[in-house]
Amino acid sequence: MTKKGLTFKQFWELSEVYTAPLNLFIILLGISAAHYLGGATLSINLTVFTCIIISFHVAVNIFNHWQDYNNAQDEHYKTVTNIIGRDNLSLKTVKGYFYSAMIISFVLGTYLVSQTNLFVGLLGGIGFYIGLFYSYGKYPLNSLPIAETITAIASGFFITLISYYLATYTESQSLAHFMTKLAGISLPLVISMFNNLLANNICDLEEDIPNGRKTLVYYLGKPRAVNLLLFLSVFNYLWLVVLVFLQLAPVTVLLLLLALPFVLKSLKVFKHKQDKQTTFPIILKTMSLTMVLYPILYFLGSYL
Template sequence: MENKFTFRQFWELSEIYTAPLNLFLILMGVSIAMDQFDWGISLDLFLYGLILIIFHVTANIFNHYMDYKNASDQHYREVTNVIGREKLSLKFVRNLYLICLFIAFLLGVWLVLRTNIIVGILGLIGFYIGLFYSYGKHPLNSLPIAEVLTGTTSGFFIPVIGFYLAIDGKIEVTPFMIFEVFILCLPLSMMMFNNLLANNTSDLEEDVKNGRKTLVYYLGKKTAVSVLLIVFAISYLLLPIFVFLGIAPWPILILFLFLPKSIQGLKIYQQKQDKATTFPIVLKTMSLVMIGYPLLYFIGSLIHQL
């Protein structure tokens, strides 16, 4: 490493600014438990949140590391990837993610010892997908299943563990409960899917140069954008259905107040898929649901308790 490692470099390498989204995913699971069953905020939930943030940082550092090593496009290595652009030492980056991974693993073991093996199994699946997203000869981020697999893992696995920890052994968790959590978390999984789809749509040319054949490679940009818009529409249509069925509180419908602005932003993205200018619009649009949905569900759960 030629220069001193700065916080700005860590900020970009770890993408820690996206880590708080994990806390809203946990909030979703807690809110479902709060709305329908007995629940309680415990040390286990705080420990789980800490593990997620550290592992989120670990996975992002590791992804940048592997993308740099696997890249065949010189421009990507020297200009696009933060490691090459900032001239960071590969050894330093590797050691950094190994330290973070070790800390997350130790905290994960502690959480499993405090709870049970079910939490451990779900956690290991999450660890595996997070690390193998960019590892190996054919990493997940170069395959057409990456969007669906990662979206489901983040949008469902994180909330369901939060739900399980919030229940805290007060009642027996049944397969039907888990299925209901899965259904209620579909809007979150869909938004995660859309984020990855938009990212890969914007990076299509660069991905092709580096040998990545994502879902967008097979769909084409035009179809990928259409899929994104359809998935976005379905996620919003689910909200009134949840309320009508009585499985979600009415405050989640407040999200519809922001729908016109979201549609306006997506129309701009539909015209041009660019990583620097229009992709951030998609991130903001999807993040609105990923933050607003759990938050409004939580508020509704509080109202239900009154």
Template structure:
């Protein structure tokens, strides 16, 4: 059996980003707690395990497909973990297939213990995750990649989490879905910005590999302005959520982040570089993605 070091698995699976999903899941439950005072079901905790497992699956698959589809030899041999560390491509594929099978099996168990609604939402989520980097025209090569992936992660995960907290006592309605979307919008926007910044920094590399993301059509200057506008709007949206009663007052503590983060983003405005300034964007967006669910959950406890 081939050997894969922990460091290689760490980079290949990008498992270090998995904890962020736990905060996204927390938001879904916090919404159910705030609106309906619901408690998590056993199925909710199974869903947490599925999300972590599928997160690992998708990241391994994305690295696998990026390596196979790469036209730029420098990216293939120096940047991608598979080529750089001379990993056996078949072994990587087998790891992906095993983790996919486990995710699918756990998903079947979840649907068996809940209902078809979870099955439908799960199939959509699986489709977006797998076809992000698969096919003749993978999603990550299209201008809809940022919006679609942001919606899948920032809205679908909280939506399923929310539903698993209420399905035993309530019937899901379109107004409920609409409220969850409006409340999840800050996460959708931050995920959109993360991908937009990543693709802005990787524009030249993406062109070499025939990936025409949104940045390709906008150009770097406009892409940066879109990112900053979306970031500013997200704070305005927090005020709207609180004043309409869709979010607890505790989320307003996030407004304290704006001055410092906005100032730091000036450096990204000047230069878009994967190593120098992308981490600044990632830190600013991740702060909201972590603190927003936590503050929302804390607010839900004051009912």
């Protein structure tokens, strides 16, 4: 007999709402970049956008668990690993939470477009598409070798770009004008998100193959995928120096270089052993360090 309701603990795991605050740091980077490069103005539109991001984040995570449960070919994954099968959750209840979060984000998104322009709507629409089709369809994105790249760009770049735009919005502005600069500024976040997904897929390779997922790791092989993760992690810190040199970031972001010894130590552990339970959390903490401290240091430098 399936459970019709959700406990707080089940909702916590199903929605992965505990990861939502990371989106707030991405928004903070966009606002801080706006202030540093020309001056930012906080507005109701930024508040609305924040609510959209959080509600859609919850919706996508619930949807991913739902679709992973439906698409699972491995019975152990379906009944032991996935929370829906493990806790015998009602699919009707799961769908109800998903649709509620989707309706909230869609209504707020429609309002935001009405207050700005269709280009914001276009970027938002692309983000909605990537979020929903990450785990849905005949060829879901999470089963393709482009999953890490597309997801990282949608979260790390698009959210930063729209936040920047809303913080500096005037009706005569062109969002495309800022895309090149914001691409460089958001790159540390994009790479960190890419690495999180890559490390996750490295650890899940043996589980993904029976479930028909052919991610980037499947094509590269574990050794090359690990080397790619190591290279991008080091490059991320070197890129901070480039940003300061190009005057796209305040000098305070260079304080993040102090974390490099810790990062290298964590990468060494992961290179030796790739395990979801023991070494993946180390990579997750390492990448989260950049995703949290980089926006904070940028914010401090832009306002000080």
